[in-house]
Amino acid sequence: MLHDIALLAAVTLVGVLEQAFFALQVIASRRKYSVSPPKTTGPPEFERVFRAQINCFEYFPLFLAVLWLAGIFFHQGTASICGLLYLVARYYYFQGYSVSPKERLGPMYLSAGILWLLIGLSAIGILHELLLHYLDFKLM
Amino acid sequence: MLHDIALLAAVTLVGVLEQAFFALQVIASRRKYSVSPPKTTGPPEFERVFRAQINCFEYFPLFLAVLWLAGIFFHQGTASICGLLYLVARYYYFQGYSVSPKERLGPMYLSAGILWLLIGLSAIGILHELLLHYLDFKLM
Protein backbone atom coordinates (compact mmCIF):
# COMPACT_ATOMS: atom_id res chain seq x y z
CA MET A 1 0.00 0.00 0.00
CA LEU A 2 1.11 3.54 -0.75
CA HIS A 3 0.81 4.68 2.88
CA ASP A 4 3.52 2.14 3.81
CA ILE A 5 6.03 4.25 1.90
CA ALA A 6 4.43 7.73 1.93
CA LEU A 7 6.61 9.03 4.78
CA LEU A 8 9.77 7.70 3.11
CA ALA A 9 8.62 9.39 -0.09
CA ALA A 10 8.08 12.68 1.75
CA VAL A 11 11.56 12.56 3.32
CA THR A 12 13.05 11.70 -0.08
CA LEU A 13 11.35 14.73 -1.62
CA VAL A 14 12.63 17.01 1.16
CA GLY A 15 16.08 15.57 0.46
CA VAL A 16 15.79 16.35 -3.26
CA LEU A 17 14.76 19.92 -2.43
CA GLU A 18 17.78 20.26 -0.11
CA GLN A 19 20.14 19.08 -2.87
CA ALA A 20 18.52 21.60 -5.24
CA PHE A 21 19.14 24.30 -2.62
CA PHE A 22 22.82 23.29 -2.35
CA ALA A 23 23.16 23.34 -6.15
CA LEU A 24 21.69 26.86 -6.29
CA GLN A 25 24.17 27.99 -3.61
CA VAL A 26 27.05 26.77 -5.79
CA ILE A 27 25.65 28.70 -8.78
CA ALA A 28 25.41 31.83 -6.60
CA SER A 29 28.98 31.26 -5.39
CA ARG A 30 30.21 30.81 -8.99
CA ARG A 31 28.73 34.23 -9.82
CA LYS A 32 30.03 35.92 -6.68
CA TYR A 33 33.61 34.74 -7.17
CA SER A 34 33.52 34.74 -11.01
CA VAL A 35 34.28 31.04 -11.41
CA SER A 36 32.77 30.12 -14.80
CA PRO A 37 32.09 26.47 -15.73
CA PRO A 38 33.84 24.18 -16.57
CA LYS A 39 36.31 25.59 -13.98
CA THR A 40 35.98 24.07 -10.49
CA THR A 41 38.87 25.85 -8.79
CA GLY A 42 38.97 29.38 -7.45
CA PRO A 43 39.16 31.24 -4.15
CA PRO A 44 38.88 29.03 -1.02
CA GLU A 45 35.41 30.50 -0.31
CA PHE A 46 34.14 29.07 -3.59
CA GLU A 47 36.00 25.77 -3.28
CA ARG A 48 34.52 25.09 0.16
CA VAL A 49 30.94 25.63 -1.06
CA PHE A 50 31.69 23.54 -4.16
CA ARG A 51 33.19 20.66 -2.14
CA ALA A 52 30.31 20.81 0.36
CA GLN A 53 27.80 20.34 -2.45
CA ILE A 54 29.80 17.54 -4.11
CA ASN A 55 30.05 15.71 -0.78
CA CYS A 56 26.30 16.00 -0.10
CA PHE A 57 25.49 14.83 -3.65
CA GLU A 58 27.93 11.89 -3.37
CA TYR A 59 26.32 10.62 -0.20
CA PHE A 60 22.73 11.19 -1.33
CA PRO A 61 22.36 7.79 -3.11
CA LEU A 62 23.79 5.97 -0.06
CA PHE A 63 21.40 7.89 2.16
CA LEU A 64 18.36 7.11 -0.02
CA ALA A 65 19.32 3.43 -0.18
CA VAL A 66 19.52 2.95 3.61
CA LEU A 67 16.52 5.24 4.27
CA TRP A 68 14.31 3.00 2.11
CA LEU A 69 15.85 -0.29 3.28
CA ALA A 70 15.38 0.66 6.94
CA GLY A 71 11.89 2.05 6.24
CA ILE A 72 10.68 -1.04 4.38
CA PHE A 73 12.45 -3.81 6.35
CA PHE A 74 12.54 -2.27 9.83
CA HIS A 75 10.04 0.55 10.51
CA GLN A 76 8.85 3.42 8.33
CA GLY A 77 8.40 6.00 11.08
CA THR A 78 11.78 5.38 12.73
CA ALA A 79 13.59 5.50 9.39
CA SER A 80 11.79 8.70 8.37
CA ILE A 81 12.74 10.51 11.59
CA CYS A 82 16.38 9.40 11.15
CA GLY A 83 16.14 10.61 7.55
CA LEU A 84 14.92 14.06 8.56
CA LEU A 85 17.68 14.35 11.17
CA TYR A 86 20.22 13.40 8.50
CA LEU A 87 18.93 16.17 6.23
CA VAL A 88 19.13 18.69 9.07
CA ALA A 89 22.71 17.57 9.84
CA ARG A 90 23.58 17.97 6.15
CA TYR A 91 22.17 21.50 6.16
CA TYR A 92 24.47 22.48 9.04
CA TYR A 93 27.35 20.61 7.36
CA PHE A 94 26.86 22.73 4.24
CA GLN A 95 26.57 25.98 6.16
CA GLY A 96 29.54 25.09 8.36
CA TYR A 97 31.76 24.12 5.41
CA SER A 98 30.91 27.48 3.75
CA VAL A 99 32.53 29.17 6.77
CA SER A 100 35.55 26.90 7.30
CA PRO A 101 36.55 23.22 6.89
CA LYS A 102 36.63 22.91 10.68
CA GLU A 103 33.02 24.06 11.09
CA ARG A 104 31.84 21.15 8.97
CA LEU A 105 33.20 18.50 11.36
CA GLY A 106 30.42 18.42 13.98
CA PRO A 107 27.51 18.00 11.53
CA MET A 108 29.67 15.61 9.46
CA TYR A 109 30.09 13.24 12.41
CA LEU A 110 26.37 13.58 13.20
CA SER A 111 25.30 12.76 9.65
CA ALA A 112 27.74 9.82 9.54
CA GLY A 113 26.33 8.54 12.83
CA ILE A 114 22.77 8.67 11.49
CA LEU A 115 23.86 6.84 8.32
CA TRP A 116 25.39 4.07 10.47
CA LEU A 117 22.17 3.91 12.49
CA LEU A 118 20.12 3.50 9.30
CA ILE A 119 22.61 0.85 8.13
CA GLY A 120 22.14 -1.01 11.44
CA LEU A 121 18.33 -0.83 11.29
CA SER A 122 18.42 -2.04 7.65
CA ALA A 123 20.70 -4.93 8.59
CA ILE A 124 18.40 -6.05 11.42
CA GLY A 125 15.28 -5.83 9.22
CA ILE A 126 16.82 -7.61 6.23
CA LEU A 127 18.39 -10.34 8.39
CA HIS A 128 15.04 -10.89 10.09
CA GLU A 129 13.30 -11.31 6.73
CA LEU A 130 15.98 -13.62 5.29
CA LEU A 131 16.03 -15.86 8.39
CA LEU A 132 12.22 -15.99 8.45
CA HIS A 133 11.84 -16.84 4.77
CA TYR A 134 14.79 -19.18 4.18
CA LEU A 135 15.22 -20.82 7.60
CA ASP A 136 11.76 -20.24 9.08
CA PHE A 137 13.53 -18.69 12.08
CA LYS A 138 11.99 -15.73 13.92
CA LEU A 139 14.61 -13.14 14.94
CA MET A 140 12.17 -10.79 16.72
CA MET B 1 1.64 -5.16 -10.02
CA LEU B 2 4.68 -4.97 -12.30
CA HIS B 3 2.82 -3.08 -15.04
CA ASP B 4 2.28 -0.22 -12.59
CA ILE B 5 6.03 0.47 -12.70
CA ALA B 6 7.07 -1.02 -16.07
CA LEU B 7 7.13 2.36 -17.86
CA LEU B 8 9.18 3.92 -15.04
CA ALA B 9 11.52 0.95 -15.28
CA ALA B 10 11.88 1.42 -19.04
CA VAL B 11 12.67 5.15 -18.66
CA THR B 12 15.19 4.31 -15.91
CA LEU B 13 16.91 1.81 -18.20
CA VAL B 14 17.08 4.37 -21.03
CA GLY B 15 18.61 6.77 -18.49
CA VAL B 16 21.26 4.22 -17.47
CA LEU B 17 22.12 3.66 -21.15
CA GLU B 18 22.46 7.43 -21.63
CA GLN B 19 24.83 7.69 -18.66
CA ALA B 20 26.87 4.80 -20.11
CA PHE B 21 27.01 6.70 -23.42
CA PHE B 22 28.27 9.84 -21.63
CA ALA B 23 30.91 7.79 -19.78
CA LEU B 24 32.14 6.31 -23.08
CA GLN B 25 32.38 9.82 -24.55
CA VAL B 26 34.66 10.84 -21.67
CA ILE B 27 36.88 7.78 -22.29
CA ALA B 28 37.07 8.71 -25.99
CA SER B 29 37.91 12.31 -25.03
CA ARG B 30 40.63 11.12 -22.62
CA ARG B 31 42.24 9.21 -25.51
CA LYS B 32 41.87 12.03 -28.03
CA TYR B 33 43.47 14.64 -25.76
CA SER B 34 45.87 12.22 -23.97
CA VAL B 35 44.50 12.85 -20.47
CA SER B 36 45.33 9.65 -18.55
CA PRO B 37 43.56 8.80 -15.28
CA PRO B 38 43.77 9.83 -12.47
CA LYS B 39 44.24 13.26 -14.14
CA THR B 40 41.00 15.22 -14.63
CA THR B 41 42.45 18.42 -16.07
CA GLY B 42 43.59 19.07 -19.59
CA PRO B 43 42.62 21.11 -22.67
CA PRO B 44 39.27 22.95 -22.37
CA GLU B 45 37.75 20.55 -24.93
CA PHE B 46 38.37 17.64 -22.56
CA GLU B 47 37.36 19.53 -19.42
CA ARG B 48 33.98 20.49 -20.90
CA VAL B 49 33.14 16.89 -21.82
CA PHE B 50 34.37 15.73 -18.41
CA ARG B 51 32.30 18.33 -16.52
CA ALA B 52 29.23 17.59 -18.66
CA GLN B 53 29.42 13.92 -17.67
CA ILE B 54 30.00 14.69 -13.99
CA ASN B 55 27.02 17.02 -13.94
CA CYS B 56 24.72 14.46 -15.60
CA PHE B 57 25.90 11.74 -13.19
CA GLU B 58 25.41 14.04 -10.17
CA TYR B 59 21.82 14.78 -11.06
CA PHE B 60 20.93 11.22 -12.06
CA PRO B 61 19.98 10.07 -8.49
CA LEU B 62 17.81 13.18 -8.00
CA PHE B 63 16.16 12.52 -11.36
CA LEU B 64 15.48 8.85 -10.57
CA ALA B 65 14.06 9.77 -7.15
CA VAL B 66 11.49 12.25 -8.48
CA LEU B 67 10.72 10.14 -11.56
CA TRP B 68 9.68 7.23 -9.34
CA LEU B 69 7.95 9.37 -6.69
CA ALA B 70 5.89 11.17 -9.36
CA GLY B 71 5.21 7.90 -11.20
CA ILE B 72 4.05 6.02 -8.11
CA PHE B 73 2.22 8.80 -6.22
CA PHE B 74 0.90 10.90 -9.11
CA HIS B 75 0.66 9.14 -12.51
CA GLN B 76 3.00 6.68 -14.20
CA GLY B 77 2.41 7.82 -17.80
CA THR B 78 2.85 11.54 -17.06
CA ALA B 79 6.02 10.92 -15.06
CA SER B 80 7.46 8.67 -17.77
CA ILE B 81 6.90 11.26 -20.52
CA CYS B 82 8.54 13.94 -18.33
CA GLY B 83 11.37 11.47 -17.71
CA LEU B 84 11.97 10.89 -21.41
CA LEU B 85 11.96 14.65 -22.07
CA TYR B 86 14.51 15.08 -19.26
CA LEU B 87 16.81 12.50 -20.87
CA VAL B 88 16.46 14.22 -24.27
CA ALA B 89 17.30 17.59 -22.65
CA ARG B 90 20.34 15.99 -20.99
CA TYR B 91 21.52 14.65 -24.35
CA TYR B 92 21.44 18.16 -25.84
CA TYR B 93 23.05 19.52 -22.66
CA PHE B 94 25.96 17.10 -23.08
CA GLN B 95 26.36 17.81 -26.79
CA GLY B 96 26.07 21.57 -26.21
CA TYR B 97 28.61 21.59 -23.37
CA SER B 98 31.05 19.68 -25.63
CA VAL B 99 30.93 22.67 -28.00
CA SER B 100 30.98 25.53 -25.47
CA PRO B 101 29.77 26.33 -21.93
CA LYS B 102 27.21 28.72 -23.44
CA GLU B 103 25.63 26.04 -25.63
CA ARG B 104 24.75 24.01 -22.54
CA LEU B 105 22.51 26.73 -21.07
CA GLY B 106 19.29 26.14 -23.05
CA PRO B 107 19.05 22.37 -22.40
CA MET B 108 20.23 22.98 -18.80
CA TYR B 109 17.27 25.26 -18.09
CA LEU B 110 14.93 22.80 -19.84
CA SER B 111 16.18 19.84 -17.78
CA ALA B 112 15.95 21.91 -14.58
CA GLY B 113 12.36 22.88 -15.49
CA ILE B 114 11.38 19.24 -16.00
CA LEU B 115 12.99 18.30 -12.66
CA TRP B 116 10.92 20.99 -10.93
CA LEU B 117 7.79 19.71 -12.69
CA LEU B 118 8.50 16.16 -11.43
CA ILE B 119 9.13 17.59 -7.94
CA GLY B 120 5.74 19.36 -8.11
CA LEU B 121 3.88 16.24 -9.29
CA SER B 122 5.58 14.19 -6.56
CA ALA B 123 4.62 16.76 -3.92
CA ILE B 124 0.95 16.73 -4.99
CA GLY B 125 0.80 12.93 -5.06
CA ILE B 126 2.55 12.43 -1.71
CA LEU B 127 0.52 15.18 -0.01
CA HIS B 128 -2.68 13.60 -1.33
CA GLU B 129 -1.68 10.20 0.09
CA LEU B 130 -0.62 11.60 3.48
CA LEU B 131 -3.80 13.68 3.89
CA LEU B 132 -5.97 10.72 2.85
CA HIS B 133 -4.29 8.25 5.17
CA TYR B 134 -3.60 10.36 8.27
CA LEU B 135 -6.47 12.89 8.14
CA ASP B 136 -8.96 11.02 5.94
CA PHE B 137 -9.06 14.15 3.75
CA LYS B 138 -9.42 13.86 -0.03
CA LEU B 139 -7.25 16.38 -1.88
CA MET B 140 -8.39 15.39 -5.38
Place this chain on the structure above:
Amino acid sequence: MLHDIALLAAVTLVGVLEQAFFALQVIASRRKYSVSPPKTTGPPEFERVFRAQINCFEYFPLFLAVLWLAGIFFHQGTASICGLLYLVARYYYFQGYSVSPKERLGPMYLSAGILWLLIGLSAIGILHELLLHYLDFKLM
Protein backbone atom coordinates in the same frame (compact mmCIF):
# COMPACT_ATOMS: atom_id res chain seq x y z
CA MET C 1 6.11 -9.60 -0.56
CA LEU C 2 9.29 -8.61 1.26
CA HIS C 3 11.08 -11.86 0.45
CA ASP C 4 10.82 -11.00 -3.27
CA ILE C 5 13.28 -8.16 -2.68
CA ALA C 6 15.17 -9.29 0.46
CA LEU C 7 18.21 -10.56 -1.48
CA LEU C 8 18.37 -7.34 -3.52
CA ALA C 9 18.15 -5.42 -0.25
CA ALA C 10 21.00 -7.47 1.24
CA VAL C 11 23.24 -6.86 -1.81
CA THR C 12 22.37 -3.14 -1.67
CA LEU C 13 23.40 -3.01 1.99
CA VAL C 14 26.71 -4.77 1.25
CA GLY C 15 27.22 -2.18 -1.51
CA VAL C 16 26.60 0.70 0.91
CA LEU C 17 29.11 -0.81 3.36
CA GLU C 18 31.67 -1.11 0.54
CA GLN C 19 31.20 2.57 -0.37
CA ALA C 20 31.63 3.48 3.31
CA PHE C 21 34.87 1.46 3.33
CA PHE C 22 36.13 3.33 0.24
CA ALA C 23 35.24 6.67 1.85
CA LEU C 24 37.19 5.74 4.99
CA GLN C 25 40.20 4.79 2.84
CA VAL C 26 40.15 8.28 1.29
CA ILE C 27 40.05 9.87 4.76
CA ALA C 28 43.04 7.70 5.79
CA SER C 29 44.85 8.70 2.60
CA ARG C 30 44.12 12.41 3.24
CA ARG C 31 45.79 12.06 6.66
CA LYS C 32 48.75 10.02 5.38
CA TYR C 33 49.59 12.50 2.61
CA SER C 34 48.42 15.64 4.47
CA VAL C 35 45.78 16.65 1.92
CA SER C 36 43.25 18.68 3.91
CA PRO C 37 39.73 19.33 2.57
CA PRO C 38 38.61 21.13 0.44
CA LYS C 39 41.81 20.25 -1.49
CA THR C 40 41.46 17.29 -3.85
CA THR C 41 44.92 17.33 -5.40
CA GLY C 42 48.15 16.05 -3.95
CA PRO C 43 50.70 13.28 -4.48
CA PRO C 44 49.72 10.67 -7.14
CA GLU C 45 49.22 8.07 -4.37
CA PHE C 46 46.45 10.21 -2.88
CA GLU C 47 44.93 11.18 -6.22
CA ARG C 48 44.60 7.55 -7.31
CA VAL C 49 42.74 6.56 -4.13
CA PHE C 50 40.59 9.70 -4.41
CA ARG C 51 39.71 9.04 -8.06
CA ALA C 52 39.01 5.37 -7.33
CA GLN C 53 36.46 6.34 -4.69
CA ILE C 54 34.84 9.01 -6.90
CA ASN C 55 34.50 6.52 -9.73
CA CYS C 56 32.91 3.86 -7.49
CA PHE C 57 30.51 6.46 -6.01
CA GLU C 58 29.59 7.76 -9.49
CA TYR C 59 28.62 4.31 -10.74
CA PHE C 60 26.82 3.25 -7.57
CA PRO C 61 23.41 4.75 -8.55
CA LEU C 62 23.62 3.13 -12.00
CA PHE C 63 24.52 -0.18 -10.36
CA LEU C 64 21.62 0.02 -7.88
CA ALA C 65 19.18 0.93 -10.67
CA VAL C 66 20.00 -2.08 -12.85
CA LEU C 67 20.40 -4.43 -9.87
CA TRP C 68 16.82 -3.70 -8.81
CA LEU C 69 15.37 -3.60 -12.34
CA ALA C 70 16.96 -6.97 -13.19
CA GLY C 71 15.96 -8.39 -9.79
CA ILE C 72 12.33 -7.31 -10.03
CA PHE C 73 11.66 -7.79 -13.76
CA PHE C 74 13.95 -10.75 -14.53
CA HIS C 75 15.02 -12.87 -11.54
CA GLN C 76 16.02 -11.90 -8.00
CA GLY C 77 18.62 -14.62 -7.43
CA THR C 78 20.43 -14.09 -10.74
CA ALA C 79 20.53 -10.32 -10.24
CA SER C 80 21.79 -10.68 -6.66
CA ILE C 81 24.67 -12.96 -7.70
CA CYS C 82 25.63 -10.51 -10.48
CA GLY C 83 25.40 -7.74 -7.90
CA LEU C 84 27.77 -9.48 -5.49
CA LEU C 85 30.25 -10.15 -8.32
CA TYR C 86 30.08 -6.46 -9.25
CA LEU C 87 30.91 -5.45 -5.67
CA VAL C 88 33.84 -7.90 -5.60
CA ALA C 89 35.11 -6.50 -8.92
CA ARG C 90 34.81 -2.98 -7.50
CA TYR C 91 36.86 -4.00 -4.44
CA TYR C 92 39.71 -5.19 -6.69
CA TYR C 93 39.28 -2.09 -8.85
CA PHE C 94 39.78 0.12 -5.79
CA GLN C 95 42.79 -1.88 -4.52
CA GLY C 96 44.31 -2.00 -8.01
CA TYR C 97 43.87 1.73 -8.61
CA SER C 98 45.59 2.42 -5.26
CA VAL C 99 48.68 0.69 -6.68
CA SER C 100 48.66 2.07 -10.23
CA PRO C 101 46.17 3.20 -12.90
CA LYS C 102 47.07 0.10 -14.95
CA GLU C 103 46.16 -2.30 -12.13
CA ARG C 104 42.60 -0.98 -12.16
CA LEU C 105 41.94 -2.04 -15.76
CA GLY C 106 41.14 -5.75 -15.28
CA PRO C 107 38.54 -5.28 -12.52
CA MET C 108 37.22 -2.22 -14.38
CA TYR C 109 36.42 -4.27 -17.47
CA LEU C 110 34.91 -7.00 -15.27
CA SER C 111 32.64 -4.57 -13.41
CA ALA C 112 31.61 -2.94 -16.71
CA GLY C 113 30.80 -6.39 -18.15
CA ILE C 114 28.60 -7.23 -15.16
CA LEU C 115 26.81 -3.87 -15.49
CA TRP C 116 26.07 -4.63 -19.15
CA LEU C 117 24.80 -8.07 -18.15
CA LEU C 118 22.43 -6.52 -15.60
CA ILE C 119 21.33 -3.98 -18.24
CA GLY C 120 20.58 -6.88 -20.63
CA LEU C 121 18.62 -8.86 -18.02
CA SER C 122 16.65 -5.71 -17.10
CA ALA C 123 15.87 -5.04 -20.77
CA ILE C 124 14.57 -8.59 -21.33
CA GLY C 125 12.43 -8.49 -18.17
CA ILE C 126 10.96 -5.04 -18.82
CA LEU C 127 10.28 -5.78 -22.51
CA HIS C 128 8.55 -9.02 -21.50
CA GLU C 129 6.31 -7.14 -19.05
CA LEU C 130 5.49 -4.31 -21.50
CA LEU C 131 4.65 -6.73 -24.35
CA LEU C 132 2.54 -8.87 -22.05
CA HIS C 133 0.59 -5.97 -20.59
CA TYR C 134 0.13 -3.68 -23.60
CA LEU C 135 0.07 -6.20 -26.50
CA ASP C 136 -0.89 -9.38 -24.64
CA PHE C 137 2.17 -11.00 -26.23
CA LYS C 138 4.22 -13.58 -24.31
CA LEU C 139 7.96 -13.12 -24.91
CA MET C 140 9.04 -16.10 -22.76
